[in-house]
Amino acid sequence: MLNVTRNTVTSSWGAEKLTVFILFLSVIDGLAILGNTLVILVILWTKSLRRMEANSFVMSLSIADLLVALTIVPITIASLVNPQNHPYDKFKTFLGVGNFFFCICSIMNLTLLSLDRYFAITSPYRYLDFLTHKRACSLCILIWVYSLGFSLPPVFGISSYSCFIPNFETCREDVWRSSDTLVFALLVLGFTYGLSLVSMSYCYWKIFKVARSHSRRIAAQQSFRISVKTKNQFVEQNARTTQNLALEVSKAEEIKSQSIQSHQNGQINGNDTETAGFRWVEKSLIDIVIAPWIIGPKRPINTKNPDFEHSLHSSADSDGSSKNSDKNFTKNEMRVARSFLIVIGLYVLCWTPFCLILALEIFLRRKLSEEASLICLWIGYTNSCVNPFIYTWKYRQFRCALIRLWRNCKLLLRE
Numbered sequence: 001m002l003n004v005t006r007n008t009v010t011s012s013w014g015a016e017k018l019t020v021f022i023l024f025l026s027v028i029d030g031l032a033i034l035g036n037t038l039v040i041l042v043i044l045w046t047k048s049l050r051r052m053e054a055n056s057f058v059m060s061l062s063i064a065d066l067l068v069a070l071t072i073v074p075i076t077i078a079s080l081v082n083p084q085n086h087p088y089d090k091f092k093t094f095l096g097v098g099n100f101f102f103c104i105c106s107i108m109n110l111t112l113l114s115l116d117r118y119f120a121i122t123s124p125y126r127y128l129d130f131l132t133h134k135r136a137c138s139l140c141i142l143i144w145v146y147s148l149g150f151s152l153p154p155v156f157g158i159s160s161y162s163c164f165i166p167n168f169e170t171c172r173e174d175v176w177r178s179s180d181t182l183v184f185a186l187l188v189l190g191f192t193y194g195l196s197l198v199s200m201s202y203c204y205w206k207i208f209k210v211a212r213s214h215s216r217r218i219a220a221q222q223s224f225r226i227s228v229k230t231k232n233q234f235v236e237q238n239a240r241t242t243q244n245l246a247l248e249v250s251k252a253e254e255i256k257s258q259s260i261q262s263h264q265n266g267q268i269n270g271n272d273t274e275t276a277g278f279r280w281v282e283k284s285l286i287d288i289v290i291a292p293w294i295i296g297p298k299r300p301i302n303t304k305n306p307d308f309e310h311s312l313h314s315s316a317d318s319d320g321s322s323k324n325s326d327k328n329f330t331k332n333e334m335r336v337a338r339s340f341l342i343v344i345g346l347y348v349l350c351w352t353p354f355c356l357i358l359a360l361e362i363f364l365r366r367k368l369s370e371e372a373s374l375i376c377l378w379i380g381y382t383n384s385c386v387n388p389f390i391y392t393w394k395y396r397q398f399r400c401a402l403i404r405l406w407r408n409c410k411l412l413l414r415e
Contacts, residue, residue, distance in 0.1 A: 009167045009370045011083055018080050025077050025378060028385050032069035035388035036062040038402065046401040054116050056136040060143065061109035065384035068102045073381055079167065096161030100151035104192050106384060108143045110347060111196040118203035121210050150188055159184040163367075164358070166374035177365055185362050193355040200344055343390055350383035 010018065039062040043049045075095060119127045154161045159181040162169035175181060353376035361368055 009374050010080060021375075021378070022077055022080050025073055025080070025381070028378075028382050029069050029073040029077065032065055032073070032381075032385035035385060036066040036069065039388045039398075040066070042398060042401050042405055045405055049398065049401055053131045053133055053136040054113075054120070056133070056140055057109060057113050057116055060140040061106065061113065061387055064102055064105040064109055065387055067098075068106060068381060068384045071098050072102060073384075076167075076378070076381075093155060096154060096165060097151045099161070099165050100188075101147055103380065104150050104188075105144055105147035106387070107192055107196050107351065108147055109140075110387070111199045112139060112143055114200040114203040114343075118206055121207050150192060153184055164188070166370045166377065170370070171367055173366065176361070176367055182362065182365075185358065189355060189358055189362070193351055197348070200347065204344060346386050346390065347383065349379075350386070351380045354380050 040059060043055050043059055043062075049055050072095070075091065116131075119130075153159065159178070160169075160171060160175050163171035163176050163181055164185070354373065357368055357373050357376055
């Protein structure tokens with residue numbers, strides 16, 4: 001490894017500033033250890049979760065994050081608690097390799113999870129045929145080998161870990177300006193952070209489009225069912241009305257025959273007034289019962305008619321159901337969008353500050369603020385404690401398995 005000058009960034013910090021960052025890193029470390037340990041235990045303990053091939057990727061991510069929390073972060077805390085006895089002197093190579101290896105592995109496992117969900121949603125049948133336990137384990141091993149490949153070059157004299165990891169040694173200007181360091185920094189930045197950001201953004205954008213398409217299809221199917229239901233109700237109503245009309249016409253024919261009989265009797269008796277009455281009844285039946293169904297009503301619709309009110313309410317229910325369907329579609333779409341925004345947003349929030357400073361240093365060909373770079377690297381460590389919450393704890397199946405595990409542990413402790 002190239003020789004560099006020993007000088008820590010935090011050696012000039014006051015007690016209050018050191019205390020704040022020690023507490024910050026301690027909380028991150030505790031949450032990361034607790035969360036990732038629970039994820040690993042729940043997957044190993046629950047048979048249904050262990051059988052799912054995709055959980056191999058979740059397990060791989062949790063192991064990488066747990067290694068960050070068990071090795072890198074505690075040593076960083078120790079360097080702040082006792083700056084005079086800096087642990088870098090004893091674990092120089094391990095810390096350099098570990099920072100690169102575990103952090104890159106965590107980032108690339110996030111990318112693998114994104115690709116897994118992308119293919120599972122966009123090509124479900126091909127996904128089920130392709131992804132087996134053996135292939136899932138092979139992909140996880142490939143990610144770890146890929147990450148290790150970016151961690152070892154400084155061991156063989158290509159660039160220096162101190163140019164990327166602040167607070168251990170100060171990177172010399174001639175080392176940073178060398179072509180080896182420039183190429184290595186571009187490769188690390190492009191094929192880890194850049195590749196994962198582009199892949200995750202593309203995958204979750206396509207997943208969101210598929211989810212939106214499914215939501216619209218479901219909304220259209222609901223609207224179609226409502227329209228068919230309304231149409232069937234209208235047909236049934238018309239059928240009932242036609243049946244009633246037939247009964248009325250039958251009654252009219254019966255009244256007519258009775259009236260003819262009465263008319264004949266009236267002629268014998270000489271009663272001419274009943275003839276006029278019969279003609280009035282016949283004309284009234286034609287005008288009131290038959291004419292509206294042939295040429296339409298000759299007078300305004302009676303809005304007090306129960307049939308009219310039923311039709312009106314059916315139409316209103318149809319419109320209201322369509323509006324509710326649209327509202328549900330919008331809510332589902334926004335919920336999916338928020339979930340994907342959290343996934344990408346937290347990743348960008350954790351790692352972009354450090355990678356942005358690194359990109360500026362590559363572009364300017366000189367090192368910027370070591371303190372800012374160090375703090376941004378610590379912010380990147382927080383990604384190891386939020387991953388369990390994003391990828392596992394928000395799923396109901398995992399939460400139920402965690403509750404069962406907790407109950408079994410309580411029973412064992414009581415015994």
